[in-house]
Every structure is written in structure tokens, then in C-alpha cells.
Amino acid sequence: MRKLKNSELNRLDVEAFKTTKKTPLIVVLDNIRSLNNIGSVFRTSDAFAIEKIYLCGITAIPPNKEIHKTALGATESVAWEYVEDTLSLIEKLKADGIVTAAIEQAENSVKLQDFTVNSTEKYAIVMGNEVKGVQQEVINACDYCIEIPQFGTKHSLNISVTTGVVLWDLFKQFQF
Secondary structure (H helix, E strand, O other), X not given: OOOOOHHHOOOOOHHHHHHOOOEEEEEEEEOOOOHHHXXXXXXXXXXXXXXXXXXXXXXXOOOOHHHHHHHOOHHHHOXXXXXXXXXXXXXXXXXXXXXXXXXXXXXXXXXXXXXXXXXXXXXXXXXXXXXXXOOHHHHHHOOEEEEOOOOOOOOOOOHHHHHHHHHHHHHHHOOO
């Protein structure tokens, strides 16, 4: 095996990415503190051609030098919007017919491996604050709560890792 050069990867340029068919997934960042986590979510969202990212509450917005360190330009390719209140955004998305899912450890959550997408619907996943998680009122408003099973001693995964795991799992189900 030979490692491929960047020139051999046949990646889209930013303009082509903006016009390409997107995966019907939206990422909602609910009060994310870490600029590196925000940048990582942008980069992962670019990798899976995610439709849009909503940055809510205290979540910082581009342009930002610290976000750019991990986003590596994905803030230019992935559509994004700042919305102050996560709950009002979730209510709007639901009114627009988008299925909403908080990614959180909660009673009666659905394990990620048991969650099946309907390929005719669009989904928004809500990723929570590094310390407090997704706000309870936002969880209450969502259609689903999805949990990644964990078997170690820690209580949670990093938000950027969680986003990557969830997006990959849902992306695979949309194979278009």
C-alpha cells in the first residue's frame, strides 16, 4: 500500500462543494465552549457533506483563528448560521418538518446502533456543552434522544469525537 498524495484524493474545491448534493443532516451546537471542538465539527461536517451547522448560545462563530486551527478552511465550505436560542431553533426546525435528535445520555434514549433514519426525511442532531451536555429543555423538545453506548470509566466522549461517530453512523444510512 502506498499513501495517497493530496493531489490524488480528488477532493472538491469550495465552490464545487457548495453546489454538490448534501447529506440531509444538520448539526446544532448547543453552547459549545471549546473553539477547537467547534473547528473539528466543521471539518467533520465537511467530510460528510453535511447540509448546515447552527451555532447557538455561547458557541463562537467564524472567522476565528482558534476555530480555523482545527477547521482548516471548512468554515468556508460548510453552510452555517448563528442562532442565539437553541430551543427556539429546535422548535423552528421541527415546524419545518426536520426530525430532531439530542445526542445525550438520558432515560429512554435510543442507542445509536438501534437508531434508523428514514431516507426521505432530514435530521438535525444537537450536540451539547462539554460540561453540562444538551440543555434539558432542548432534550424535551427533540423528537429523539440518541446515546452512544460506552463501557469505560469516563462519563462521556469529547463533543467533536461524539459528532464524528454520530455523523458517520447516520451518513452510512443515507447512502445516496
